[in-house]
Amino acid sequence: MxxxxxxxxxxxxxxxxxxxxxxxxxxxxxxxxxxxxxxxxxxxxxxxxxxxxxxxxxxxxxxxxxxxxxxxxxxxxxxxxxxxxxxxxxxxxxxxxxxxxxxxxxxxxxxxxxxxLTESALAGMRRDLLAKIPQSERIVFAPPNPVHTVTVFTDVECGYCRKLHSEMAEYNRQGIAIEYLAFPRMGLGSEDYKKMVSVWCADDRRKAMTDAKDEKRIPQRDCTTTVNQQYDIGRRVGLTGTPMILAEDGTQMGGYVPPAELRQALDKRKAEQAPVAAAATPAG
Structure with missing residues (x-):
């Protein structure tokens, strides 16, 4: 807050x-x-x-x-x-x-x-919109037993997106699972967009994402994806820049946030929500 x-x-x-x-x-x-x-x-x-x-x-x-x-x-x-x-x-x-x-x-x-109060209202709307994207359409980097899971709208050309991805091992070490969604910030039909479609069409999406963020050439591919849907939902949840990090309840945690700082913020949010959840649970 x-x-x-x-x-x-x-x-x-x-x-x-x-x-x-x-x-x-x-x-x-x-x-x-x-x-x-x-x-x-x-x-x-x-x-x-x-x-x-x-x-x-x-x-x-x-x-x-x-x-x-x-x-x-x-x-x-x-x-x-x-x-x-x-x-x-x-x-x-x-x-x-x-x-x-x-x-x-x-x-x-x-x-x-x-x-x-505004963020609370937006969080519920974001959570509902994110639920429309199948789990199979997310590119997930997760530790064995994650403590927190965040959704990250990302772009392969964005400097801060690359910085976040370069620290993926540390996010995972902090117990944070990252589920990527696509937001080609140059717009639909751009070269940026075509790269992201190629990532989502790759046989190994995780490797393709890493290669693209490392500015390595990835094979250009085209297939049926939800990249357009993800881009549309990104705009509807209020995305103004990538990366955009969203907690499981739809709360925006920021843009690029260092791993330890993100873990601390997620822990704090979970602790703040615990009394609310307990009060909402029926007795008996």
């Missing part, structure tokens, strides 16, 4: 195909927060206690205490305050419970329960 807010408030892009894997690193961070987000604003508001402005500031601070709050004022939307947070507009309900971030794709957060 904190990571998602950090992305939203600080306009930090998830590592994806639009950015090369060896791009220049950001400025020095402090406790995992980018340096640009740590400095407090000299004009930070100090609203009177008990006011909607004070509740708005408390809600923002509760989700990310390091983000600079430039201003809190009346909003054109009744029942909300308008805040400038890290250079972005954020709307906070007057009771301080809900935050709406139009600059992050319209995300709505519950500050009390620390939940991204």
């Amino acid at each position: 904190k990571r998602l807010l950090l992305v939203a408030f600080s306009a930090i892009s998830l590592s994806a195909c639009a950015q090369a894997p060896d791009a220049q690193a950001p400025a020095a961070a402090q406790d995992g927060v980018p340096a640009a987000a740590v400095a407090a604003s000299p004009n930070e508001p100090t609203p009177a206690a008990g006011t909607p402005e004070a509740r708005a500031l408390e809600a923002i601070r509760g989700l990310n205490p390091s983000i600079p709050v430039e201003r809190i004022a009346e909003s054109p939307m009744p029942g909300f305050r308008e805040a400038i947070v890290g250079g972005q507009v954020v709307y906070v309900s007057d009771d301080g419970r809900y935050l709406f971030l139009p600059g992050s794709g319209g995300a709505l957060y519950d500050a009390q329960d620390k939940r991204n």
Whole structure:
């Protein structure tokens, strides 16, 4: 949750195909927060206690205490305050419970329960769409007894996709199974698309995927595949760049995420879901 807010408030892009894997690193961070987000604003508001402005500031601070709050004022939307947070507009309900971030794709957060309500709604839709793709149409790299399974929309030309694939052994060592789906980012009918069809038509799809990502020539093939369907579903689940990592419940975990960090995030999500699952189980 904190990571998602950090992305939203600080306009930090998830590592994806639009950015090369060896791009220049950001400025020095402090406790995992980018340096640009740590400095407090000299004009930070100090609203009177008990006011909607004070509740708005408390809600923002509760989700990310390091983000600079430039201003809190009346909003054109009744029942909300308008805040400038890290250079972005954020709307906070007057009771301080809900935050709406139009600059992050319209995300709505519950500050009390620390939940991204928009992501929760999208996760269910993604899970249903992914279920339409047969297991036989996924290219799977898995350890013997996986602890977690993620779906990764990938592209053979994407730099971050290649970086993720080069660390496959470590993802598997972390207990993570990766199920690849195709998303040729250059579009249907492109050379990129033809390579991915050739991968899905290969006798050994796993080897063909590895060879393609290693920029080795693979035999051009054509057959009946679900690559078009996978591409369409990728667009419908909100994919804006490859790779896109989705947890089993449909939650987006990010673009490229290092193996140990992904394992930690998946463990945390599983732990957070356990009480909810237990409460939903009938007694007796």
